Amino acid sequence: SQKIEQNSEALNIQEGKTATLTCNYTNYSPAYLQWYRQDPGRGPVFLLLIRENEKEKRKERLKVTFDTTLKQSLFHITASQPADSATYLCALDSYNYGQNFVFGPGTRLSVLP
Amino acid sequence: DVKVTQSSRYLVKRTGEKVFLECVQDMDHENMFWYRQDPGLGLRLIYFSYDVKMKEKGDIPEGYSVSREKKERFSLILESASTNQTSMYLCASRLQVKDPYEQYFGPGTRLTVT
Numbered sequence: 001s002q003k004i005e006q007n008s009e010a011l012n013i014q015e016g017k018t019a020t021l022t023c024n025y026t027n028y029s030p031a032y033l034q035w036y037r038q039d040p041g042r043g044p045v046f047l048l049l050i051r052e053n054e055k056e057k058r059k060e061r062l063k064v065t066f067d068t069t070l071k072q073s074l075f076h077i078t079a080s081q082p083a084d085s086a087t088y089l090c091a092l093d094s095y096n097y098g099q100n101f102v103f104g105p106g107t108r109l110s111v112l113p
Numbered sequence: 114d115v116k117v118t119q120s121s122r123y124l125v126k127r128t129g130e131k132v133f134l135e136c137v138q139d140m141d142h143e144n145m146f147w148y149r150q151d152p153g154l155g156l157r158l159i160y161f162s163y164d165v166k167m168k169e170k171g172d173i174p175e176g177y178s179v180s181r182e183k184k185e186r187f188s189l190i191l192e193s194a195s196t197n198q199t200s201m202y203l204c205a206s207r208l209q210v211k212d213p214y215e216q217y218f219g220p221g222t223r224l225t226v227t
Contacts, residue, residue, distance in 0.1 A: 034215060043117075043203050043218030044156075089156070091216075101146070101216065105155035 003027060004104040006090060012110045013080055021075040021107045023090035028102065030092035033066055033073050038087045038106065047088075048075075080111045116140070117219040119204050125225045132191040134222050136204030144207040145187035146216065147171075147179060149200040156203065162187055194226045 007022040023033070032051045036044035050057045050066045050073070057064045063076040077084050087106040120135035138145065146161040148171075158171030160179040168179050176198060180188045187206075191198055201223050205216040 041221070041223075043205070043221050044216075045218070046215035049215060101158065103148075103156040105153070 004090065004092060004102055006088075006104040006107045008107050009105070010108045010110070012112060015080060015082060015111055015113050017080055019077040019080045019084070019109055019111070021088050021090075021109065023073040023075070023104050025071050025092055025102075025104075028071075028092055030068075032093055033064075034091045034093065035062075035064060035073075035075050036089045036091060036103075038089060040087075044089055077109075082111045082113050085110050117204060117206055117217050119202075119219040119222050121222050122220060123223050123225075125227065126191075126194050127227055128195060130191075130194050130226075132194050132224065132226075134189040134191075134202055134204075134224070136187045136189070136206075136219055137185050138187075138206040138217070139185065140206070140208075140217075141184065142206040142217075143184070143209045145181065146205040146207070147177075147187065147189045148203045148205065149173070150203055150221075151200050159189065194224075196226050198224065199226045200224060 004025045013019050034049045035047045037047055038044040048059055048064045050064045052068050061078045065074045087108045089106045090104040092102045117138045126132050143164050147159045148156045150156050157173050159173055159177050160171050162168045162181045165184050178190045201221050203221045204219040207216045208214040
């Protein structure tokens with residue numbers, strides 16, 4: 001069955017450092033991968049999308065990589081701030097009807113001042 | 114901005130009650146989804162709908178049903194609530210499935226079944 005793992009249930013880093021979150025998957029052939037941010041008690045909010053034929057995507061302090069050979073995506077937040085503290089979810093999707101979004105369990109990031 | 118609203122933020126029901134959770138989106142999205150989120154288990158898909166009157170089972174449909182009579186509204190129904198259905202329920206919508214559009218989530222309904 002499809003499985004997505006996000007290394008580290010929780011990650012603590014110091015303000016100003018780069019946070020790196022990992023998403024690994026098995027038994028899935030995603031066409032693209034998305035990252036979401038979720039604050040406590042709220043719904044997830046979309047951050048970035050990367051397609052299977054793209055190696056890297058950037059948006060401001062965020063960077064995502066996608067390696068379909070390793071079946072892995074890395075999500076980086078540079079110059080991290082306490083306001084970046086949240087749970088980050090990766091989600092896989094394909095173009096096939098009947099095979100829909102699959103979310104990872106999430107990594108809870110805490111940026112310490 | 115896309116807005117997805119859910120009928121209640123908090124709900125307390127008794128075992129055996131029929132429960133309706135409503136979700137409305139205002140951007141003419143074709144696809145709508147219902148998830149539940151539990152600690153350690155992440156987001157799990159209950160049902161989704163590609164279009165009006167269409168529905169597909171997700172990973173955990175047992176004990177739930179859905180209704181989509183209008184494009185903007187997607188309802189989740191717990192026919193006979195049980196304590197193991199205590200959870201955070203999240204509704205989401207997406208423009209369509211043909212292209213990689215993101216999902217927009219509602220604020221969630223925290224349901225407690227006693």
